Amino acid sequence: MQPWYFRKPEMEKLITAYTYIEEGKVFADMRLIFYQEKIATFAEFIKALYKQEQITYPKFYKMDSLSKLGFICAELLLRHENPGRFKSGSLAVVLANSSSSLDTDLLHQNSIRNRSAYFPSPSVFVYTLANIVIGEICIRHGLKGENAFLISEKFNPSTLKDYVSEILDNHRAEACICGWIEILGNNFKAMMTLVENESTANLLNDFRPMPFTEASLNEIIKVN
């Protein structure tokens, strides 16, 4: 990270890719890649998506719902990137949601409700922290740089934009995964964007980049 006197003023930033997932619908690569009229459960939906996209990652099945959702979002977001492109440490991850890890918290609480059948499970407990989804993404893609998990009642593009912009303006990373990953029971909504400085952005052929603004983030999360 450069000393303050070398830092350039705020640079133009672009969203160069995004994914969006909600009940029954998945957008990636600028199109609807998955559609289910009626989804029964999140578990079935995400497994169907995992299989359709031919992802192979055995640890996937050990993850909780929040991590599965975030993991697949990141998988779809990054799959056209050259794996060597982001030298370890140069791709940051900043995610947020409203319910933290409540979906899994409820599972853990259930396992300790009854003292006579008291079997807390380490593989459930470890997921009772929202930032574990970041851990899973970092392990999968070898990301060792800046990362953060924020909480807000509703999707808050302002805080995300400030936090991510600061990271890129001060050269803490060359690019940043910025997203909202929210799930509670069978209600879920997730979006993930890849944000880069315009000067070093890698623009994929068919993707028209969007400026990294609150308006763009709001537009993506409202995709129908």
Place this chain on the structure above:
Amino acid sequence: MDELINKLKKEVITQLNLEDISEDDINPDSPLFGEGLGLDSIDALELIVLLEKNYGIKIEDPKDGKKIFHSIRTMAEYITEHQKKA
């Protein structure tokens, strides 16, 4: 013993969320950790929970885990031995 081994295979698959693996894929004498199933430190702790939950056997020293959980067969042998004592 064979019945217990088959039962254990099913239980391990469930407890450890080994979704894409069937009982036929698990060789009772293959090491559970290292290669093969690629289990990790959390899985080792989960196996301790499995023994307590399904068989009422409490492992006092987690370091014994290495020997006990070497393979499905060593797990089955441990269970048979400790259930007799109880």
Place this chain on the structure above:
Amino acid sequence: MKAVYVISENIISSLGFTATGNADAFLSGKTGIRIHHDDKLSSNPLAISLVDTGEMELKFELIMKLYKKEQSPSFFTRLEKLLILSVSDAIQNLQLRPGNKKVILVISTTKGNIDLLEDRFKAKFDHKRIYLWALASVVKDFFGFANTPIIISNACISGVMALIASSRLLRSGKYETAVVAGGDIATEFVISGFQSFQALSTEPCKPFDINRKGLSLGEGCGTIVLSTNPGDGNTERILVMGGSVSNDANHISGPSRTGEELSMAMNAAIGESGILNRDIDYINAHGTATLFNDEMEAKAVSLSKMDKVPLNSFKGYWGHTLGASGLMESAAIIQSMKLNRLFSSAGFEVPGFPGRINVISETIFKPVNTALKTASGFGGCNAALVFQKT
């Protein structure tokens, strides 16, 4: 870099309700970790550090009167009471007006009001208080903060991250003052989880010691007020300098075996501060007393060539206070810097780590001008932050 000053701080723990009170307890060599028998937390006795409930309730009633609140104290959850007490102590002597748009409240917690999931609390509190933003809202409304609080929930590095995030926001000019408050309470939820990891020691924890057998949990709160205006608060000018966050990208619960990612964060924080590794006078490590964490940190310190720098962990005094730890421990670092005292690393007797890092075994007088705080957490995250006297 634009100066960000520490203008005030508070600590609430088993050892007291103020930062100076806790520092005095450290000087007397007290630990707040006791063996407790509390069936609401666990069927087994626990070595744990708990805030005195009676004293908390008394102090809270006084604060309610001071702020002319009409509600019954029973409206507030345990964690909300602790956070409110902590923030009120930190801001009481400041000119700060929470309603000013240039003031931001930043909250750090791992599990918030997770005790509300228990059956005994279901009828007493609105279920939405489980949400971290609802908890933050209660604190915001108590003091009349104008802006929606920023909430960081990033496992055990949350507190340090909250300070890093706040200092970055202050430097960007978006805000002038940040009230950074962190807290977590002792709950059956968390205790049972760490028990399933076989991670808890039956005796008070011994960070960096060869006989360490795991962590002791603790509850508490820490508040640090940061500002770009030095005028208010502390007479000593202590600055928050560079900070950095990294990820091990190795395992979701076990730390890196090499410590290189924590070392990267430490080097980046020091580099951003415009100083060198040899300028660090003192390191306060995460030091949870698990076998692997302390080993990883020792390796990281060696990789960053700071083996000779006096180093301690505060977890032998307060246990591991999770989302509060980064803030409580940073506030204690500030006390060290004000008093020019290096506190002994409670619980440490015989070295039990690779290499030759310099763990402080007795409290001594020593000028402390530049300090490094480190933290690591589940999810493979690491954070490092530099404090410096001007």
